[in-house]
Amino acid sequence: MVITLQLDSDVPLYEQLRNQIVVGIATGVLEPREKLPTVRQLAEDLGVNTMTVNKAYALLKQEGYIVIDRRHGAKVNAPSENDSLQELSPKLAQELELIIAQAAIQGIDPSRFQSLCAPIFAKMTYRYT
């Protein structure tokens, strides 16, 4: 998986890394039960510190996106149907509200917004088994 970090961004490196892995999981670039690189390996590849990668992994683990074995390293979490919560978390809902507000001010109406979301959704191949 290709990961590109912007050093001059206002988004912290560990957060950029976390975000790209989440998108990778959703788009299927990273498959369930797929093994992620070790923190040391990924840190070396990206040219960042070990603890920066570790911080991203710890975040993903806390959010349930990956599972971690001491020896086997980090793996993408396999989805289960029962945790299919059809609601957005308050944080996500607030972020979505802010995006829609900005879109509305730009004159984008609901149907236009939907047509902007459609191709994004089309990329998300993540499916429940």
Add this chain to the structure above:
Amino acid sequence: MVITLQLDSDVPLYEQLRNQIVVGIATGVLEPREKLPTVRQLAEDLGVNTMTVNKAYALLKQEGYIVIDRRHGAKVNAPSENDSLQELSPKLAQELELIIAQAAIQGIDPSRFQSLCAPIFAKMTYRYT
């Protein structure tokens, strides 16, 4: 307009303030050409420093959401039809992709996502003249 700041949030105060004003404009709580409080007044009301409010105003001005006269203070920018760009900025598009990715992993499909967006859009009364 009611503004509530969370001091223990990871989002900076000036960014929380900026976000709530944007939502206020989109929802019509703040109307076009409406005068915003002065930086000193709003800072006092919120219990924060003058420069924190100023930072939010400067950001909103740079983004085109408000206009600022030296004497008259800050006002909500009136919309014009010609700047109705039907595309999202790269930054917004990336944020939207991240939200959709997380929604997809939670098992939310496009139609469900649309039904989550609908009530949010319904609150946005911002219209072009």
Add this chain to the structure above:
DNA sequence: CATTTGTATTACAATACATAATACAAACAA
């Protein structure tokens, strides 16, 4: 001219970010 507006400057404290160098605990292989 005097007042009010946003803005700039400087200093300071607290926190967050990222790196660096180690070291530790758990899990597995030989």
Add this chain to the structure above:
DNA sequence: TTGTTTGTATTATGTATTGTAATACAAATG
């Protein structure tokens, strides 16, 4: 067992961001 690899914890250091504080400045208005 012994050794290796894994994520993790610790400590230290430097830098950047955030927020406050006090003050001053420039522009617009009455």
